[in-house]
Amino acid sequence: MKKFYLLLVLSLIFFASCTESPTLSTTNPTTPATSATPMPFCASWKQQRSPIERDLTAIDFIDEKTGWCVSDINEIGGAVIKTTDGGQNWQIASNAQEFLSDIDFINKDLGWVVGFNGTIKGSTDGGITWNNLRVGEEDEALNSLYFIDQMRGWVVGSSGQILKTIDGGKEWQKVDAKVIDDLWRVRFLNEKDGWIVGEEGIILNTSDGGETWQRLDSNSDAALFDVWPIDNNNVWVAGLGGVLFNTLDKGITWQKQTTNFNNLFRSIQFLDASRGFIVGTSGLLLCTSDGGKTWEQVSLPHKYDLMSLKVISSESAWAVGRRGYIVSKR
Numbered sequence: 001m002k003k004f005y006l007l008l009v010l011s012l013i014f015f016a017s018c019t020e021s022p023t024l025s026t027t028n029p030t031t032p033a034t035s036a037t038p039m040p041f042c043a044s045w046k047q048q049r050s051p052i053e054r055d056l057t058a059i060d061f062i063d064e065k066t067g068w069c070v071s072d073i074n075e076i077g078g079a080v081i082k083t084t085d086g087g088q089n090w091q092i093a094s095n096a097q098e099f100l101s102d103i104d105f106i107n108k109d110l111g112w113v114v115g116f117n118g119t120i121k122g123s124t125d126g127g128i129t130w131n132n133l134r135v136g137e138e139d140e141a142l143n144s145l146y147f148i149d150q151m152r153g154w155v156v157g158s159s160g161q162i163l164k165t166i167d168g169g170k171e172w173q174k175v176d177a178k179v180i181d182d183l184w185r186v187r188f189l190n191e192k193d194g195w196i197v198g199e200e201g202i203i204l205n206t207s208d209g210g211e212t213w214q215r216l217d218s219n220s221d222a223a224l225f226d227v228w229p230i231d232n233n234n235v236w237v238a239g240l241g242g243v244l245f246n247t248l249d250k251g252i253t254w255q256k257q258t259t260n261f262n263n264l265f266r267s268i269q270f271l272d273a274s275r276g277f278i279v280g281t282s283g284l285l286l287c288t289s290d291g292g293k294t295w296e297q298v299s300l301p302h303k304y305d306l307m308s309l310k311v312i313s314s315e316s317a318w319a320v321g322r323r324g325y326i327v328s329k330r
Contacts (some may be wrong), residue, residue, distance in 0.1 A: 047325070057070055064315075067087065078097070080093045094128055104145050106150060117140060118137055143157050151165075154194065155186070177213040181202055194206045199223045201223075225267070226238050260295075265279075276292065284306065306327075
């Protein structure tokens with residue numbers, strides 16, 4: 001039953017773009033037309049060539065040159081792809097037999113991936129080879145991971161699963177946060193302050209390095225897919241149906257933000273308190289340079305669903321999605 005539910009959720013996530021043509025306009029016909037002159041911070045996104053046509057589910061960069069993506073699987077499996085020149089050239093670094101949902105590197109050599117079947121793998125050579133660190137149950141999906149340093153990391157997944165390691169992933173402890181719904185994203189601002197979001201409007205916060213987690217009231221039952229803490233008080237969450245919330249008091253109150261889009265928001269990241277991006281279904285890329293007061297839609301070559309986002313600087317950012325789609329601000 002759990003396996004069926006996970007497949008259903010993923011099908012819903014990708015459903016919106018299954019029949020889309022890459023030549024269609026990126027303007028959302030149900031929303032107001034965007035400005036003809038994008039804000040300077042938002043402009044200059046171009047497509048990069050991918051070595052695979054499988055759906056790319058997550059991306060990570062450690063600097064403006066070195067980055068990785070992970071993929072869904074098809075009849076020949078999945079892959080980890082890598083660039084060392086900012087995406088001018090992407091190459092297959094290694095193959096995978098599991099659906100991989102997230103990737104996190106903390107330097108050019110040391111990184112981890114998570115995915116279906118409770119899989120956690122680690123690499124010490126930049127993603128060329130991977131060691132199995134954990135294999136879970138067949139219907140167990142791990143959706144997100146975040147490492148604070150070389151030793152301390154967190155993973156979240158289906159049915160309220162929260163895992164913690166303090167030895168680089170050799171051993172994983174289960175953490176009980178009293179939730180049973182699927183969790184989609186974990187991020188830490190520092191070694192003490194962390195955030196988790198998931199189904200049914202779940203927002204969890206820790207101020208003691210994950211020793212305890214407090215559930216906050218989001219006043220929403222929408223699935224939340226990403227969270228981005230700018231500082232201890234200023235935090236953004238985004239999710240299903242264009243849901244977008246911001247708090248300025250560390251989650252005591254949440255203000256609903258308006259973008260005029262109802263796409264599924266899959267990922268959100270800010271460069272600083274003023275400048276940030278959101279990506280979502282139907283090739284949606286939104287940008288703000290005024291702290292989220294207004295959002296511009298950025299024109300892209302195709303309308304493939306975008307699944308993941310990485311912002312390094314005002315000149316370097318990437319988004320990835322279906323059919324090996326990669327776009328970059330370079």
